[in-house]
Amino acid sequence: MSQPSHDTFDAMAASYALGALDGDELAEFERHLREGCPRCAATLRESEETLAALARSMPPAIPPPQVREALLRRVAASPRARPSSRTSWIRWGVGTAAAAVAVAAFTGAYVATRYEARLGQMARETFAIRQRLEKNEAALREQLAFYSGAVDLLRDPATRVVTLRGAGPAPDAIGRLLWNEASGGHLFVAKLPPAPAGKTYELWTIVGTTPRPAGLFTVDASGRGSHRVATAPGAAVTGFAVSLEPEGGVQAPTGPIVLASSAR
Amino acid sequence: MAAEGAELIRKIAAGDTAAFARFYDRYAPLVYPLILRIVREPAEAADVLQDVFWEAWQRATDYDPARGTAEAWMVTRARSRAIDRVRSTRRRSDVFVASSGEDAASLPGEPVADPADRLEERRTVQSALERLPDAQREVIELAYYAGLTQTEIAERLKQPLGTVKTRIRLGLTRLRDIVKGTG
Numbered sequence: 529m530s531q532p533s534h535d536t537f538d539a540m541a542a543s544y545a546l547g548a549l550d551g552d553e554l555a556e557f558e559r560h561l562r563e564g565c566p567r568c569a570a571t572l573r574e575s576e577e578t579l580a581a582l583a584r585s586m587p588p589a590i591p592p593p594q595v596r597e598a599l600l601r602r603v604a605a606s607p608r609a610r611p612s613s614r615t616s617w618i619r620w621g622v623g624t625a626a627a628a629v630a631v632a633a634f635t636g637a638y639v640a641t642r643y644e645a646r647l648g649q650m651a652r653e654t655f656a657i658r659q660r661l662e663k664n665e666a667a668l669r670e671q672l673a674f675y676s677g678a679v680d681l682l683r684d685p686a687t688r689v690v691t692l693r694g695a696g697p698a699p700d701a702i703g704r705l706l707w708n709e710a711s712g713g714h715l716f717v718a719k720l721p722p723a724p725a726g727k728t729y730e731l732w733t734i735v736g737t738t739p740r741p742a743g744l745f746t747v748d749a750s751g752r753g754s755h756r757v758a759t760a761p762g763a764a765v766t767g768f769a770v771s772l773e774p775e776g777g778v779q780a781p782t783g784p785i786v787l788a789s790s791a792r
Numbered sequence: 793m794a795a796e797g798a799e800l801i802r803k804i805a806a807g808d809t810a811a812f813a814r815f816y817d818r819y820a821p822l823v824y825p826l827i828l829r830i831v832r833e834p835a836e837a838a839d840v841l842q843d844v845f846w847e848a849w850q851r852a853t854d855y856d857p858a859r860g861t862a863e864a865w866m867v868t869r870a871r872s873r874a875i876d877r878v879r880s881t882r883r884r885s886d887v888f889v890a891s892s893g894e895d896a897a898s899l900p901g902e903p904v905a906d907p908a909d910r911l912e913e914r915r916t917v918q919s920a921l922e923r924l925p926d927a928q929r930e931v932i933e934l935a936y937y938a939g940l941t942q943t944e945i946a947e948r949l950k951q952p953l954g955t956v957k958t959r960i961r962l963g964l965t966r967l968r969d970i971v972k973g974t975g
Contacts (some may be wrong), residue, residue: 542961543942546932547875550941573860575964579936580867581971585920586825592838596816599845603812606849610807 534567541568545575609649674754678714681706687713690789692768694719698786705757705768705789713757717770720747720786728775729753729786733760734767742768744777797862798855805852815862816845822863823870830874830937831881840877844870875939920970928963931956 540557543549549557561568603609681687692703692715701720707713715731723729723746732739740760747753770787797818803811823844828837847869855865921929934940934948942960946953 539957539961542964543935543957545964546935546960547872548935548940548942548945548960550943569859573864574968576860576864576868578964578968578971579871580861580864582920582936582967583822583826583867583870584863586829588821589825589828591820591824591841592834595838595842595845596813596820599816599842599849600809600813602846603809603849606807608807608849609809 537565537568538571541571542575545572545579604649674714674756677756678706681708681711681714684708684711686710690768692717692770692787692789694786695788696784696786697721697772701751701787703770703787707757707765707768708759709765710759712759715745715755715757715768717745717747717751717753717755717787719751720753720770721751722747722749723772726775727772727783728777729770730773730777730781731755731757732769732771732781733757733765734769734789735760735763735765739769739781741777741779744773795857798857801848801852801855801857801862801865804849805855812849815848819863819866820845823866826867827870827874830871830939831877836877836881837874840870840874844873847873871936878939920967923970924963924966928959928966931959932963932967935960 537557537560540549540553540560544554544557557568561572687706687708690705690707692701692705694701698720701717703715703717703720705713705715720729728744728746730744731742733742734740740763742757742760743755745753745755767789768787769781769785769789771781771785772783773781774783797815800811800815800818804815820841824837824841827840827844828834831837831840844866848866855862860868921932924932930949931945934945935942940948942956943953945951946956949956
């Protein structure tokens, strides 16, 4: 008895998926669904996927662009809006915001809330953008000063270009150093692995056979780095080397040499 | 790919507006042609499209990936909103149609279209539907695109309701097999 009766529900499920079920049958089927019929739920799920696939084969039509704009405006103004989801407090915030909207709608303050939320969001965004811009600008200025210093050095006929070759733990590393006895130099390195945690790279100017500390530098993830080198007054520099040293640097090299100029 | 849609809905549920923009870019080109096909008026279709996505933004927390793909979720929503629109327009225009004794054979709510357009439309009708026997395709098209209920379809085709139900069921089963690639 239960088999033939479920067959009726199977037929209803098909019409229901198409939105074509009506009258008493619609009420009966919805009751049946509410009672929790896994078979009908599965049939509906599958029918919906099938009908969705049908939509994919429709002749294409381009959605009007103003709909996108209107929606994005509307969504940004919605009190739930967050620029990106990160932590669980956002979920809490969403809940709170949703509750706030419900209350506001009933008290007629909905519009005010919406605009306040939007203004608040805009202010936060503007602040974040300004901070980002200031940071970028400072970084760019620093880079520009560095490169224009390098260009000035290159213009000076007294400037030498010294090549540093990889050694020890960094055989592939390579460095070029623009060196001017009067105004100092610029070091550029490539293919140097980033220093491990707690370590840093230190440049040495060699005077005679004595290495003198000439500053600390780091490289980026791609192994590139650059470093402004101060002059070494009162001494003729004969070579350069880079070693891996404890963070903070040391006065005399202790770690392995990773880059060195050829002995002259 | 399907999981990506579900992930976007999860982010939308958390209020992520950028995820919503991506979600729109992904699913609007899918559902808009369907909405347009059902409501037929571009201005109305734009309206429905906006409603559908606004509802998705508001209801994202209800979405359960275990109950279907993001695509099915959106298509089902789009279809039912478009059909609601057609049905409410039809109720309004039925008053006119009844008194003016208009051609009862044209689809309710369907604007008069150039015969050449119709022809073009017929030619581009989706291949999956084309592979159904005519009798089954007809009932599915009337339900899917025109939003007719099974009783209305039976009346229009002057067929017993039982026959219409059987055709709907067989047609949908067949369609499922075709879409799955087993038909």
